[in-house]
Amino acid sequence: MKTVFITGISRGLGLKLAGHYLQKGCRVIGLSRTMSDELEMLMNEFGSALKWCPFDLGNLSGMESRLEAALHLSEEKIDVFINNAAILYKELVHRIQAEEMAKMVMINTVAPIVVTKMVINNFLRHKTRGIIVHVSSICAHRSFYGLSMIGATKAAIETFSQDTAYEYGRFGIRSNTVVLGLMNIGMRSTVNDRLTKGLKSISALGQLIDTDSVVNTIDYLTSEKSYCITGEKIHINAGIL
Numbered sequence: 001m002k003t004v005f006i007t008g009i010s011r012g013l014g015l016k017l018a019g020h021y022l023q024k025g026c027r028v029i030g031l032s033r034t035m036s037d038e039l040e041m042l043m044n045e046f047g048s049a050l051k052w053c054p055f056d057l058g059n060l061s062g063m064e065s066r067l068e069a070a071l072h073l074s075e076e077k078i079d080v081f082i083n084n085a086a087i088l089y090k091e092l093v094h095r096i097q098a099e100e101m102a103k104m105v106m107i108n109t110v111a112p113i114v115v116t117k118m119v120i121n122n123f124l125r126h127k128t129r130g131i132i133v134h135v136s137s138i139c140a141h142r143s144f145y146g147l148s149m150i151g152a153t154k155a156a157i158e159t160f161s162q163d164t165a166y167e168y169g170r171f172g173i174r175s176n177t178v179v180l181g182l183m184n185i186g187m188r189s190t191v192n193d194r195l196t197k198g199l200k201s202i203s204a205l206g207q208l209i210d211t212d213s214v215v216n217t218i219d220y221l222t223s224e225k226s227y228c229i230t231g232e233k234i235h236i237n238a239g240i241l
C-alpha cells in the first residue's frame with residue numbers, strides 16, 4: 001500500500017487529492033491548521049488509512065522536530081509527497097505589507113522546502129524511488145494585477161522542484177510541478193469576477209479548470225506511467241496559450 005503525504009488537506013484541492021488517493025487504496029498522511037467537516041467525514045470513512053495532524057506551516061521555529069513529533073515521518077515510509085498548501089496575499093506592489101508578504105513566502109516557499117528536505121531524507125533512508133509533485137500557479141508565468149508576490153513564491157518552488165529532480169534523479173526520485181490556472185474550487189473564491197471572466201475568455205477551451213483534471217494529472221505524475229517525466233512543469237489551464 002502506497003503512502004501519500006499531502007499538505008493542506010482540510011479543503012480545496014488538497015481535500016480532493018486526499019479523497020482520491022484514499023479511494024485508490026493508498027494511505028494518506030496530511031496536515032492543515034484546521035479540521036473541516038469534509039475532512040472529518042473522510043477520517044470517519046477511511047479510519048486508520050488517513051492520518052491527519054493540525055500543523056501550521058507558517059511557523060518556522062523548530063519546524064522539523066515539530067513535524068517529526070506530529071507525524072512521525074522518520075517511522076513512515078513515504079512514497080509520494082504533494083506540496084499543495086499555500087495562501088494567497090493579493091496586493092499591488094506599492095501597497096505591499098511586508099509582514100503579510102513574509103507570511104506568504106514562509107507558507108508557500110520556505111516551509112515546502114523544509115518539508116521536502118524531510119521527505120527526501122525519508123526516501124533516501126528507505127531507498128524509495130519517491131515521487132514529489134509541487135502545486136504552482138499561472139501567476140509564476142503571466143502577469144496579473146496584485147498577484148506579483150504569489151507568482152514569486154511559486155516561481156521559486158518551480159526552480160526548487162527542477163533542481164531537486166536534478167540532484168536526486170540518480171536515486172530514482174522524481175520531482176515535477178503542476179502549474180494551475182484558475183480552478184473551479186478553493187482560493188479561486190478570493191479572485192474577483194473581472195479576473196475570472198478575463199481568464200475564461202483568454203483560455204482556448206473558454207473555461208476555468210475542472211479540479212478532476214488537476215487530480216487526474218497529479219495521479220498520472222505520481223504513477224509509474226510517468227516514470228520518465230521529472231523536473232517538468234505541466235501547465236493545466238484550459239489552454240491559456
Ligand SMILES: NC(=O)c1ccc[n+]([C@@H]2O[C@H](COP(=O)([O-])OP(=O)(O)OC[C@H]3O[C@@H](n4cnc5c(N)ncnc54)[C@H](OP(=O)(O)O)[C@@H]3O)[C@@H](O)[C@H]2O)c1
Pocket residue numbers: 007008009010011012013014031032033034035055056057058083084085086087107135136137138180181182183184185186187188
Ligand atoms: N484555486 C485556484 O484557482 C488555484 C489556482 C492556482 C494555483 N492554486 C494552488 O493550488 C493549491 C491548492 O489551492 P486551493 O485553492 O485548494 O487552496 P485552499 O482551498 O485555500 O486550501 C489551502 C489548503 O492549505 C492549507 N493551509 C493554508 N495555510 C496553511 C498553513 N499555514 N499551515 C498548514 N496548512 C495551511 C489550508 O488549510 P488550513 O487553512 O486549515 O490550514 C487548506 O487545506 C495551492 O498551492 C494554490 O496556490 C490554486
